[in-house]
Amino acid sequence: MICKDVHKKYDLFQNDQLSKHEMESMEQHISACADCKWLIDEVNKTMDIANNKELLSVDPFMFTRVQQQIINESTKTVRLWGKFLQPIAASVVIIIGLTIGIGLGSKFYNDSLKSSSESREEINTFSSEEVYFEAIDYSSSLEAFLLAEE
Amino acid sequence: MSEQELISRIKQGNQQAFKQIVDDYQSMVLNTCFQFVNDRDDAKDLAQDVFVEMYNSIYSFRGDAKVSTWLYRISVNKSLNFIKKHKRKFLIDDLESFFSNKSEETYNADKNMEDHERAKHLYAAIHSLSKNQRIAFSLHKIDGISYTEIAEIMNVSVSSVESLIHRAKVNLKKKLFNFYKKNVD
Numbered sequence: 175m176i177c178k179d180v181h182k183k184y185d186l187f188q189n190d191q192l193s194k195h196e197m198e199s200m201e202q203h204i205s206a207c208a209d210c211k212w213l214i215d216e217v218n219k220t221m222d223i224a225n226n227k228e229l230l231s232v233d234p235f236m237f238t239r240v241q242q243q244i245i246n247e248s249t250k251t252v253r254l255w256g257k258f259l260q261p262i263a264a265s266v267v268i269i270i271g272l273t274i275g276i277g278l279g280s281k282f283y284n285d286s287l288k289s290s291s292e293s294r295e296e297i298n299t300f301s302s303e304e305v306y307f308e309a310i311d312y313s314s315s316l317e318a319f320l321l322a323e324e
Numbered sequence: 325m326s327e328q329e330l331i332s333r334i335k336q337g338n339q340q341a342f343k344q345i346v347d348d349y350q351s352m353v354l355n356t357c358f359q360f361v362n363d364r365d366d367a368k369d370l371a372q373d374v375f376v377e378m379y380n381s382i383y384s385f386r387g388d389a390k391v392s393t394w395l396y397r398i399s400v401n402k403s404l405n406f407i408k409k410h411k412r413k414f415l416i417d418d419l420e421s422f423f424s425n426k427s428e429e430t431y432n433a434d435k436n437m438e439d440h441e442r443a444k445h446l447y448a449a450i451h452s453l454s455k456n457q458r459i460a461f462s463l464h465k466i467d468g469i470s471y472t473e474i475a476e477i478m479n480v481s482v483s484s485v486e487s488l489i490h491r492a493k494v495n496l497k498k499k500l501f502n503f504y505k506k507n508v509d
Contacts, residue, residue, distance in 0.1 A: 181505060188497050217500045220442040221493075224450075224465055227443075230354045233368060237346045240375040241339070247376065 175203040180210045327391045334382050345391065346375050352392065352466070353399050359462040360403035362447045370406055374398045389476060396469070396477045400459055407451075449499040453492055460485055461492035 180203055186192050187200050204210045233239070325333075325344075333341035353374050358367035377398055385394060450458055456478065463474045464485075471489075475482045 181501075184501050185494070185498055189494060213501065213504050216442075216504045217497055220446045220449075220500050221497065223439060223443050223446050224461075224496075227359070227465060229351070229467070230358050230364060230367060232347075232350045232354065233371075236350050236368075236372065236375070237343045239372050240346060240379070243372060243376050244379055247380075 175199045177203075177207060177210055180204065180207075328387055331382065331385060331387065331391065334379070342379060345378070349392065349395050350375075353395055356396060356399040356463070356466055357403050359465055360400070360458075361406060362443075366406065370399070370402050374402055377402070390473075393473060393476050396463065396473070400463070400477065404455070404459075445500065445503060446496070449496050449503070450492075452499060453495055456480075457488050457492035457495065460488035461496070464489050 180187075180200060183192060183196065183200060187197070190197075192200065204214055325341075330341045330345055334345065350371065354367055354371040357370040357374070358364070361367055361370065374395065378395060450461060453461065459478060460474055463469055463477065464471075471482050471485045475485045478485065480488075
């Protein structure tokens with residue numbers, strides 16, 4: 175077996191999927207070849223690091239830090255709400271003001287329109303009655319006047 | 325005091341109960357995050373975020389799973405989001421060193437330096453695994469966590485966890501072998 179064979183068959187070798195004969199010849203080559211031995215050793219040493227990974231020690235101030243972050247986040251939320259609520263509240267006040275203003279304005283307009291139409295109606299009634307009386311009274315009174323003159 | 329009692333006390337606003345949870349699970353959360361991000365400071369910040377999220381979502385915890393499973397799940401999600409968010413940094417810091425020929429310098433360095441380099445290569449290789457293999461393998465490396473608990477955290481069967489961990493190990497060895505082979509060539 176040569177180094178290239180080891181490189182090719184490494185996957186099968188690490189999965190124990192080689193025949194007994196191939197396994198033996200691969201092991202023989204690895205123990206005799208410095209490069210292949212280094213390669214396999216290096217892979218195993220690197221994998222060992224995962225097994226012996228250092229553990230982080232606990233932080234005595236973790237709870238204080240967590241508590242502070244919770245407070246900061248809640249204040250931030252309130253501030254964020256304030257940031258959005260202020261323009262929304264201002265817009266609502268403006269809309270309410272406008273609605274009331276328009277409502278009041280249209281009421282006054284309607285009232286004045288109503289009162290002007292009522293007075294116009296009164297005038298019309300008065301004038302029509304006047305014409306009616308004029309038609310009767312004037313003709314007779316004029317005739318009487320002319321006759322009296324004569 | 326049982327976990328359920330502690331949780332119900334936290335729901336009532338008891339800070340002492342919350343402190344006990346933080347003290348009890350800090351090491352577990354910290355080291356879970358560290359398995360994923362491989363940086364002490366980032367792991368500490370993430371652990372802090374995990375407990376804040378736990379506190380904020382305490383009302384949604386119904387007690388179906390163990391507190392540890394719940395915290396593992398939050399830790400894994402936070403860590404993966406962190407990695408995703410800082411993908412560029414991770415790619416530059418780790419993958420570049422993984423595929424570069426820096427390891428030649430390592431030969432002359434002392435053992436600690438060699439181990440440090442190996443850890444970097446290993447981390448980069450873990451980082452290039454598929455998401456599920458990465459999660460299963462990283463959780464498997466945390467002390468005391470069983471296949472059953474990993475299955476619960478990942479919402480998969482125990483046999484799937486076994487298979488994921490086995491494939492992760494095979495793929496890691498393959499990736500490392502190919503990486504070191506480049507140095508021999």
